[in-house]
Amino acid sequence: MISSGVMRVRRAVAGLAMAASGLALANPQPWQLNMPTGVTSISERVHGVHMLAFWVCVAIGVIVYGAMVYALFKFRKSRGAVPAKWSHNTTMELIWTTIPVIILVAMAWPATKLVVDMANVESSEMTVKITGYQWKWRYEYVEYFGKATPVNFVSTLDAESNRVRQTGSGLDPHSVQEGGENVYLLNVDKPLLLPVGVKVRFVITADDVIHSWWVPDLGWKQDAIPGLINGNWTRIDTAGTYRGQCAELCGKDHGFMPIVVKAVPKAEFEQWLATQESAAAAAKTAQAAPVATTATQG
Amino acid sequence: MAAVNPAISDIHADEHDHKPHGFLHRWLFTTNHKDIGTLYLVFSLTAFFIGGSFAMLIRAELFQPGLQLMQPEFFNQLTTMHGLIMIFGAIMPAFVGLANWMIPMMIGAPDMALPRMNNWSFWILPFAFLLLVMEVFLPGGGPQGGWTMYPPLALEGGANVAFMIFAIHLMGISSIMGAINIIATILNMRAPGMDLLKMPVFVWSWLITAFLLIMVMPVLAGAVTMLLTDKFFGTSFFHAAGGGDPVMFQHIFWFFGHPEVYIMILPAFGIISEIIPTFSRKPLFGYQAMVYSLASIAFLSCIVWAHHMFAVGMPLGGELFFMYGTMLIGIPTGVKVFNWVSTMWKGSITFETPMLFAIAFVVLFTIGGFSGVMCAIVPADFQYQDTYFVVAHFHYVLVTGALFGIMAAVYYWLPKWSGNMYSEKWGKIHFWSSVISVNVLFFPQHFVGLAGMPRRIPDYNVAFADFNMMSSIGGFWFGLSQFIFLGVIIHCVYYSRQRATAQVWEGARGLEWTLPSPAPYHSFSTPPVITDDMLAHGNVTH
Amino acid sequence: MAQTQGAYYVPHGSHWPIVGSFGLIGTVVGAGMWLNEADAGKGIMLVGLGLLVIMMAGWFGSVVRESLAGLYNKQVDVSFRMGMMWFIFSEVMFFAAFFGALFYARTFSVPWLGGEGHGALTNLYLWPQYSAAWPTNGPQDIGGAFSTMSPWGIPLLNTLLLLSSGVTITIAHHALRAGHRGRLLVFLALTVLLGVVFLGFQAHEYAEAYEHLNLTLGSGIYGSTFFMLTGFHGLHVTLGAIILAVMWFRCAKGHFTRDNHFAFEAAAWYWHFVDVVWVCLFVFVYIL
Numbered sequence A: 001m002i003s004s005g006v007m008r009v010r011r012a013v014a015g016l017a018m019a020a021s022g023l024a025l026a027n028p029q030p031w032q033l034n035m036p037t038g039v040t041s042i043s044e045r046v047h048g049v050h051m052l053a054f055w056v057c058v059a060i061g062v063i064v065y066g067a068m069v070y071a072l073f074k075f076r077k078s079r080g081a082v083p084a085k086w087s088h089n090t091t092m093e094l095i096w097t098t099i100p101v102i103i104l105v106a107m108a109w110p111a112t113k114l115v116v117d118m119a120n121v122e123s124s125e126m127t128v129k130i131t132g133y134q135w136k137w138r139y140e141y142v143e144y145f146g147k148a149t150p151v152n153f154v155s156t157l158d159a160e161s162n163r164v165r166q167t168g169s170g171l172d173p174h175s176v177q178e179g180g181e182n183v184y185l186l187n188v189d190k191p192l193l194l195p196v197g198v199k200v201r202f203v204i205t206a207d208d209v210i211h212s213w214w215v216p217d218l219g220w221k222q223d224a225i226p227g228l229i230n231g232n233w234t235r236i237d238t239a240g241t242y243r244g245q246c247a248e249l250c251g252k253d254h255g256f257m258p259i260v261v262k263a264v265p266k267a268e269f270e271q272w273l274a275t276q277e278s279a280a281a282a283a284k285t286a287q288a289a290p291v292a293t294t295a296t297q298g
Numbered sequence B: 001m002a003a004v005n006p007a008i009s010d011i012h013a014d015e016h017d018h019k020p021h022g023f024l025h026r027w028l029f030t031t032n033h034k035d036i037g038t039l040y041l042v043f044s045l046t047a048f049f050i051g052g053s054f055a056m057l058i059r060a061e062l063f064q065p066g067l068q069l070m071q072p073e074f075f076n077q078l079t080t081m082h083g084l085i086m087i088f089g090a091i092m093p094a095f096v097g098l099a100n101w102m103i104p105m106m107i108g109a110p111d112m113a114l115p116r117m118n119n120w121s122f123w124i125l126p127f128a129f130l131l132l133v134m135e136v137f138l139p140g141g142g143p144q145g146g147w148t149m150y151p152p153l154a155l156e157g158g159a160n161v162a163f164m165i166f167a168i169h170l171m172g173i174s175s176i177m178g179a180i181n182i183i184a185t186i187l188n189m190r191a192p193g194m195d196l197l198k199m200p201v202f203v204w205s206w207l208i209t210a211f212l213l214i215m216v217m218p219v220l221a222g223a224v225t226m227l228l229t230d231k232f233f234g235t236s237f238f239h240a241a242g243g244g245d246p247v248m249f250q251h252i253f254w255f256f257g258h259p260e261v262y263i264m265i266l267p268a269f270g271i272i273s274e275i276i277p278t279f280s281r282k283p284l285f286g287y288q289a290m291v292y293s294l295a296s297i298a299f300l301s302c303i304v305w306a307h308h309m310f311a312v313g314m315p316l317g318g319e320l321f322f323m324y325g326t327m328l329i330g331i332p333t334g335v336k337v338f339n340w341v342s343t344m345w346k347g348s349i350t351f352e353t354p355m356l357f358a359i360a361f362v363v364l365f366t367i368g369g370f371s372g373v374m375c376a377i378v379p380a381d382f383q384y385q386d387t388y389f390v391v392a393h394f395h396y397v398l399v400t401g402a403l404f405g406i407m408a409a410v411y412y413w414l415p416k417w418s419g420n421m422y423s424e425k426w427g428k429i430h431f432w433s434s435v436i437s438v439n440v441l442f443f444p445q446h447f448v449g450l451a452g453m454p455r456r457i458p459d460y461n462v463a464f465a466d467f468n469m470m471s472s473i474g475g476f477w478f479g480l481s482q483f484i485f486l487g488v489i490i491h492c493v494y495y496s497r498q499r500a501t502a503q504v505w506e507g508a509r510g511l512e513w514t515l516p517s518p519a520p521y522h523s524f525s526t527p528p529v530i531t532d533d534m535l536a537h538g539n540v541t542h
Numbered sequence C: 001m002a003q004t005q006g007a008y009y010v011p012h013g014s015h016w017p018i019v020g021s022f023g024l025i026g027t028v029v030g031a032g033m034w035l036n037e038a039d040a041g042k043g044i045m046l047v048g049l050g051l052l053v054i055m056m057a058g059w060f061g062s063v064v065r066e067s068l069a070g071l072y073n074k075q076v077d078v079s080f081r082m083g084m085m086w087f088i089f090s091e092v093m094f095f096a097a098f099f100g101a102l103f104y105a106r107t108f109s110v111p112w113l114g115g116e117g118h119g120a121l122t123n124l125y126l127w128p129q130y131s132a133a134w135p136t137n138g139p140q141d142i143g144g145a146f147s148t149m150s151p152w153g154i155p156l157l158n159t160l161l162l163l164s165s166g167v168t169i170t171i172a173h174h175a176l177r178a179g180h181r182g183r184l185l186v187f188l189a190l191t192v193l194l195g196v197v198f199l200g201f202q203a204h205e206y207a208e209a210y211e212h213l214n215l216t217l218g219s220g221i222y223g224s225t226f227f228m229l230t231g232f233h234g235l236h237v238t239l240g241a242i243i244l245a246v247m248w249f250r251c252a253k254g255h256f257t258r259d260n261h262f263a264f265e266a267a268a269w270y271w272h273f274v275d276v277v278w279v280c281l282f283v284f285v286y287i288l
C-alpha cells in the first residue's frame, strides 16, 4: 500500500514536471495539465495551434482582467472616487473592435493551413477500415502498398479492466498494470498494429450507432457513423503504444471501448502482417466462410 | 391610445391593489405578470435543485475511478436528464421569470401584452417537466442518449423516447408562447417616451432573445418529430440505408442548439449591463454598441451551428466556414466585455452582492468564452471535441455565466420584489463560497479534458483521478453553497425586517426604481409621463 | 369581470389555461402510451384532445364576449395582431425544418451516398451498387419500388383550388369591409368549401399512393419527406378550414363590424400562410 502510494506521488510529480516542460506524453499521466504533442507531424501542429490560441487568450485575459482589477481598486467609492459622466469613446471602441479581428485572423491562418493538410488523404500507402460496434472496434487491413489483405479482427476492452470495472467489483483500478503503467480502461485484447513512417489512410464507419475513433497522440478524432464513411490519415513518427477511447456517446458501455495503436518498425509490421495473412487464409479454407462476418463478437 | 369603455374603468377606479383572493385564483388562474414571474422563478429554482442533485450523483460516481455507485446505463440517464433539466427547467424559465417581473416595470406598462397566454406559457411547464422526470421510473429508465439526442442512439431507448419527445414539444410550445408575449409587450406596451433606443439593455436583450426563441424552438420541434416518426412510423430521415443521414439530425438539432446557448446568455448580458452601471454610479459605456452587439451575436449565432460537429466529417469548405463564423462571435462579445470594464472605469464602485456576482460574471464568463474560441479552431477542436475540455467550456459560460447572471439579478431585484432587503452578509458569504468552489469544480476539467478524458463516461483511467476528485469536492461544496442562496431568499421574503426604499440602490436608474418597493400589483395603471432623465439611457444615445 | 387599469386593459384571471394544460398533457401522455402499445393510450389521448377543444371554445368564447362588450382598445388589438404574426412566423420555422430536411437530403445526403464529391468513400466502401437519383428510397430500397405522383393531375388541381380560395377569402374580406353581408357569407363559405374539397382530393391522393403506387411513409427518404411535408400541410388546412368555418358562424351572427374584425383577419392571414406553404410544396415536392 505505502509503496504504491509513494509511487503514485512520484509519478504525479514526474507527470507535472513533464507537462510543464511540454514533453510528449505517450499516455495520460496523473496531474497532466495539457494536451499531448503527440507523435505525428500533424499532432505537433495541432498542439501548436492549440498553444497559440491558449497564449492569445492568456494575453487578452491579462489585459482585460488587469484593467478591471485596476479599476476595482482605483475607482472604489470607499476611496472617495467621484464618478465620471462620459459614456462613450468612439476611438477606443474602434480600436477594440479592430484589434480582435486582427488577432482572430492570426489564429485562423495557421489553423486553416492545418485543416487543409489534415483533409489531404492523397498518396497514402495503406488503408485500414475501422468499424465501430457497441462496444468494440473492428480493424480491417484493406490494402498495404497497393496489395489487398484479408487481415481483420475485433478489438475489445481487455479482460482485466473489464473485471475491475464492473459496478461494485471492489477491485482496485490502480492494480490494472501493463509494463509498469496503469492501463485501466485503456487496454484492449488486440491492439491495432501500424508501421512507423507509413502514411495510413483510415476509412471509418460504424455498424449500429455513432462512435468516434480517437487517439490523442495522433492529433484528431473522427466520428464513425453508420451508413457513411469518413476518411482520415496519419503517419506515425515514433514507435510506441498509443491509447485512446471512443469519444461519442454510444450507449451503456461507451466508456469501455478503448483504442490501442501499437506503432512498430516497418519490417516488424510486414512480418506480422504476413503471419496474419497466412492465418487468415488457413482459417478461410478451414471454414469456407467469410472471416469478416464470423470473427469473434466479444 | 383609445379610451376605454368608461363604465368598465369605473368599477375599479379607486381600487389599486386588487389581488385575487384564494390560492387557486391567485396562482392557477392568474394573469398578473408579477405572480407569473414568481411562479417561473420558483419553478426554476426547484428545477435547479433537481438538476443539481443529478449533477451531485454524477460527481459522486466520478469521485474516484471504478464504478462504485451505479450501473453505466443509470449514469447516462443522469447526464442526459441533468443537461435537459438545467437547460429547459432551470436556466430558461429563470430568464422568462425575470422578463415577466421586470419588463413591464421597465417600460412603463401595466402588465404583459397577452396576460392569459402568459399564464398558459407557464402552466404548461410543470406538466412537461413532470413528464420528463417521470421517465426515469419507466421500465428501461429515462433517456440515455445525451441532451443532444443524436440518432441512432437516441432511438434505441424504450418507452421513454416518445415521452421525452412529447415533453420537448410541450416545453417548446411554452417557450414560443412566452417569447411571443415578450415581443408583443416590448413592441406594443411601452409608455410614451420610452423609445426603442432608450430602453434598458435588459429589455433589449430579451427582445432579441425572444426573436431567437421563436425562430429556433419550432425547428427543434421539427427535429424531434422526425425522430419520432423514424422510430414509430418507419420514416428514413436519419437512416443512410433509406437515403437519409444521421448527420442531418445534428445539423437540424444544432441549428436550434447553438442559438439556444445564446438564448441562455443574452438575457444575462442584459442583467449585467443593468447592474454594473448601478454600482459604478456611472452610465453604461457605449449603450448603442451594446445593443448592436447583442443583435450581431444573435445574427451570427444562426450561422455557426456546425461548430459542434467538426468531427462528423464535413466537407472542408463547411469546416472552414463554420470555424470563421464562430470565431467572429468573439468580436461583438468582446465589445460587451470591454464596455463593461469601461463602465467601471472612473466610476465610483461599491461591492454589494449583485455587483460581486456581476464582476465574477465578467471574469469567469470570459474564461468560458476563451475556451469557446479555442473550440472554434477546427484542428484544435478535433482534440477537444467530446472531452471534458468542452464540459469545462460550457459550464463556465452556463454556470458562471448564465447562472451567475440569474443570481446577480435575484439579489439586485429581490428588494424591489419583496419590499425587504436581503442579508448582505449572507449574500456575500454565498458569493464567496460559490465563486471559489465553482472554480475548484470546473477549472480542473480543462486539464483532464486536454489530457484525454472523454465526456459522458462513468469511469476513467487512474491518471484522471486526482483532478476528478478535486472537481467532485468543488462540486459538493458548490452544491451545498446553494442552500445559503435558498436561505437568503427565504429570509428576505418572509423574515427580513429591513424595508427597502423605492430606489433600493444609490446608483439605480430607470423606471422600475420609481415604483415603490414592493412593487404594486399592477405596475403602471396609467402610462407614466417619461422624461429622458428618468431613464438610465435617456440622455445617453451612445 | 375584466379589470381595467386606468388607460389599460388587463383581463381578469381565467381557468382556461390550466384546462388547456391538462388537455395537452392528456393528449401527449395518451399518444405516448399508444405508441408504446398500451391500450389505455387512445382513450387518454381522446380525453386530452376533447379537453383542448373545450378549452379553446371556452377561452375564445370569453374573448369574443369581452370584445363584443367593447372592452378592447386599440392597444389590445395591436397585441393580438403581433401575437398572431409571430405565431405564424413560428409555424414558418416549423415547416422550415422539414423543408430543410428535404433540401439537405437532395443536395447532400443522397448525392453523397451515390458517391458524388465528398461521398466518394461512402459509396465505394458501403453502397457500391447505388447511384444517386431523385426520387429515391435509398441504397437499401427501403419500402420497395414505388412510383411518384404526377404533379399535373390532382396536385395541380389542388394548387388551383387553394389559390382560388386565397382569392375568395380576399373577396370576403372586402365584402366585410364594405358591409356586404350577403357577399361576405357566400365567399367565406366558398373558401371553406374549397378547403374541404382540397382535403378530399388529398385524401384520395394518399389512398392512391398507398394502394397503387406503393408510395408510403416508409418509402425511404422520398416517402418520409413527401408525407411529412404534405401531411403537416394537410393538418394545417384542416385547422384553417375549421377556423374559417367558425368565422362564418361569427359573421352570420354579426360579430364583426367594418373596422373591428381582427379574428376574421387572423384567420385570413393563417389561410394565406397555408396557401404559400402549399405553393412551396407544389414546386419543391411535386415538380422539382
Ligand code: HEA
Pocket (backbone or CB within 6 Å): A060, A064, A100, A101, A103, A104, B148, B261, B262, B264, B265, B307, B308, B326, B327, B329, B330, B331, B333, B334, B335, B337, B365, B366, B367, B368, B369, B370, B371, B372, B373, B374, B375, B376, B377, B381, B384, B385, B386, B390, B393, B394, B397, B398, B401, B402
Ligand atoms: C451560455 C452558453 C454558451 C455560450 C455563451 C457559448 C459561447 C461560445 N461557444 Fe460554446 N458551448 C455551449 C454553451 C455556450 N457557448 C454548450 C452548452 C456547448 C456544448 C454542447 C454539447 O455538446 O453538449 C458548447 C460547445 C461549444 C463548441 C463545440 C465544442 C465541441 O463539442 O467540440 C464550440 C466550438 O466552436 C463552442 C464555441 C463557442 C464560442 C466561440 C463562443 C463565444 O460566444 C464566446 C465569445 C466570448 C469571448 C471570446 C470572450 C470575451 C471576448 C473578448 C475579451 C474579446 C477578445 C477575444 C478574442 C479576440 C479571442 N462552444
Ligand code: HEA
Pocket (backbone or CB within 6 Å): B048, B049, B050, B051, B052, B053, B055, B056, B058, B059, B079, B080, B082, B083, B084, B086, B087, B091, B145, B146, B147, B148, B391, B395, B398, B399, B403, B441, B455, B456, B457, B458, B475, B476, B477, B478, B479, B480, B482, B483
Ligand atoms: C444549463 C446549465 C447547467 C448547470 C447550471 C450545470 C451545473 C452543474 N453541472 Fe452540468 N451540464 C450541463 C448544463 C449545466 N450544468 C449540460 C448541458 C451538460 C451536458 C449533458 C450531456 O452531456 O448530455 C452537463 C454535463 C455535466 C457533466 C458531464 C457529465 C458527463 O459528461 O458524463 C458534469 C460532470 O461533472 C456536470 C456537473 C455539473 C455540476 C457539478 C453542476 C453544479 O453547478 C450544480 C450545482 C447545484 C446543485 C448541486 C443543486 C443545489 C444543491 C442540492 C440539490 C443539494 C445537494 C447537495 C449536495 C449533496 C452537496 N454537468
Ligand code: CUA
Pocket (backbone or CB within 6 Å): A132, A133, A135, A210, A211, A212, A246, A247, A248, A249, A250, A251, A253, A254, A255, A257
Ligand atoms: Cu463507442 Cu462511445
Ligand SMILES: [Cu+2]
Pocket (backbone or CB within 6 Å): B257, B258, B261, B305, B307, B308
Ligand atoms: Cu455552439
